[in-house]
Amino acid sequence: MSSKLNEGRVVIVTGAGQGIGRAHALAFAADGAKVVVNDYAENLAAGVVDEIRAAGGEAVASVGDVADWASGETMVATALETFGQLDILVNNAGFVRDRMLVSLSEDEWDAVIRVHLKGHFVGLRHAAAYWRAEAKAGRTPQARIINTSSGAGLYGSVGQGNYVAAKAGISALTIQAAAELGGYGVTVNAIAPAARTQMTMGAGDEMAAQMAAPADGSFDAMDPANISPLVVWLGSPEAGSVTGRVFEVEGGKVSVTDGWQRSVERDKGSRWEVAELGPVIEEILAKAPVPMPVYGAR
Template identity: 60%
Template sequence: MASTTGLCAGRVTVVTGAGRGLGRAHALAFAAEGARIVVNDYGVGPDGSAARRSSGSSGSGPAERVVEEIRAAGGTAVAHTGDIATAEGASSLVATALDAFGRLDTLVNNAGFLRDRMLVNLDEDDWDAVVRVHLKGHFLPLRHAAAHWRAEAGSGRAPAARVVNTSSGAGLLGSVGQGNYSAAKAGILGLTLVAAAELGRYGVQVNALAPAARTRMTEQVFADAMAAPPGDDADAFDAMAPENVSPLVVWLGSAASAGVTGRVFEAEAGRITVMEGWRAGPTADKGARWTPAEAGAAATDLLTAAEPPRPAYGARR
């Protein structure tokens, strides 16, 4: 694959959930910048069902097809079809990078699926499945990659390692009908902050992205954008294309992002935003214990002075 600037030349990047959508776009973009890629995809349906699962590493599932795309363009890639929300799958993911390429530089945690329900209809299995693939599916690959990088640092081979986690606007604001997904994506933000604080000593930077793009998971949300063709102009900007998000991910996953860690970005179309998270707003301090009535009066005054919250996605305004 012809490199555009060689920003990631010599680096090895793992992308989970890279068989389609955002993950595929990220894998292709990293490869275009010279990275060698481990393309992970378990091959399941949009709701995590096993119907579309690849039969194995020798099959022709989504991971293998992306590998073929990268190789056809002159790049270097291997497939990994394990379940990264298991210890065995996450361990073998890191091992695949080390066995194939002898190193690991960047981990992009992207895998996930949806099982949307209103809270009163959300059963325990749908809660567990979504939290497992998103939150545990971030933790386990991160844990195994971090153990490798810690060992490298301990041996005097300080890595310039990068982790890019995938959250969502649902994790930042909440999203009606997505209690399980919103909770998992919010958890990813907390995990990102902790990992950035803990792993910096080993040469690891950890950031998170809240992307908005057209994928299998968002096809209903962006139905109008999908239905509307870009127009007669072949060069018209497709605002919801997942490829719009990947340049920021590639930069965060490269050595060029040195010093950037513990940050959360939103990326959509041509827009990049640094999210500033929870910050202290108006405060009242009595210097002693409040009565409930006093606490209520103080809270009411503080809320009057505070910025109004942004509504959850899908909430009535």
């Protein structure tokens, strides 16, 4: 019996040509999965496919824009036509256009929201339609969706308003999809990773210094490959009881985030008067948990 949790399963990884997505694709292949490597750049997708095949694994490229409806449909069709099934979707693709809100252009807002948030929805929608059909045909799958949020989307990040909004939307979409798709045998979770990628290395000298690999050969906490074991586990049949959750992962640290939930409450039993609310709000806030600080705030 194989010790690989994903032996024979089929996974799509978006944005898998480099960085965290590439690490996910290689890790799934090493765990026995057949991999559909999606990327916008054909040469990058082909390179990862070649790596997987050279190591004895099975992989195929699916080149296209994750936020394009037809490309998303083609991506799922590629998995089905090549490998005969689809078990896991890892939504990873994205990019940044960082700027303070007062300088952010409409195009910069639209582009980031489109690729991150719509890009997650498109793949999810086409994969979920296939899994729903399978469930209705009496072949309920052990299907998994792993989305990619961010600490920025959970806590905010100065100079990244478009990215923050998109990643926060992905966290909420994860909770929504988990509730809607559970009856079809689909779990939906998200990760908020911290690792060295093109996006983080391009975020300024201070960030680049924090993300750099240690010169002394000690544990590289920012290696993108550190993120993948959690994603591979979440994609496995073993993770069937976990859904609707967001996990932060960095280096050797894994944590689950609580997200929005009702905290301190006061109920008058009738409509509040405006003049009454000052002391009430002060009391509620004094007893509520202190919010996490916004990244980059002073």
